[in-house]
Each structure stands twice: as structure tokens, then as C-alpha cells.
Amino acid sequence: MHELSIAKNIIEIVKESVEEKDLSEVDKVVLKIGDLSGVVPASLLFSLEAITNNTELENAGYEVINVPFIVKCNTCGKESNNEAGIVRCTLCGSNDTGIISGNELLVSEIILKN
Numbered sequence: 001m002h003e004l005s006i007a008k009n010i011i012e013i014v015k016e017s018v019e020e021k022d023l024s025e026v027d028k029v030v031l032k033i034g035d036l037s038g039v040v041p042a043s044l045l046f047s048l049e050a051i052t053n054n055t056e057l058e059n060a061g062y063e064v065i066n067v068p069f070i071v072k073c074n075t076c077g078k079e080s081n082n083e084a085g086i087v088r089c090t091l092c093g094s095n096d097t098g099i100i101s102g103n104e105l106l107v108s109e110i111i112l113k114n
């Protein structure tokens with residue numbers, strides 16, 4: 001399952017970022033997930049909860065920030081929000097575009113309890 005291996009990576013990142021003694025103090029992990037990443041947030045959250053059950057991280061919560069797929073057009077210079085996977089400018093139809101956002105899959109923030 002795709003999301004399970006991603007969940008394991010996320011937990012690795014949390015463990016690398018937080019001192020071991022503070023792992024049980026993790027209140028919330030903020031994740032940024034782009035529309036192009038192919039990740040289903042609900043599946044990812046399910047996997048995260050499954051693999052942290054009975055660990056220091058079992059009480060941690062997760063917040064998912066969705067990042068829209070946006071391309072910038074090199075022909076008309078405008079940015080447009082596209083259906084995932086289509087890099088054509090929706091405004092002028094040009095294919096000469098660059099991806100601004102939407103590929104993200106990262107740990108944005110780790111918040112500890114006070």
C-alpha cells in the first residue's frame with residue numbers, strides 16, 4: 001500500500017526531528033500534500049494512526065494542508081489552477097507552462113505540547 005510506506009517515512013522524519021524523550025510530547029504533525037502527489041489523505045491518516053498505535057507517538061494528531069496544482073504559463077504569464085495532471089494553461093491554452101505547486105508531500109511543522 002502506497003500510503004503505508006509514506007506514513008513510515010513521515011514517522012522517520014518526526015523521529016529525526018524530535019528528541020527521543022520528547023516524542024510523547026508531540027501534539028500535532030502538520031503535513032502538506034499536493035494534488036499531484038497521488039496521496040489519499042484519509043488513507044495516509046489511517047496508516048499513520050495504525051503504525052503509531054502503542055508507540056510514543058500514539059497521541060499525536062495530524063493536520064493535512066492541501067496544496068493545489070498550479071501552473072504558470074510562459075505565454076500569457078498568468079497562473080492557473082488545473083485539474084491534476086494537466087499542465088496546459090486554462091486561460092490561453094498554451095502548453096508552455098511550469099509547475100508552481102502541487103507536487104508537495106512533506107512534513108511542514110511538528111508542534112509539541114506545552
Ligand SMILES: [Zn+2]
Nearest residue numbers: 073076089092
Ligand atoms: Zn496562458
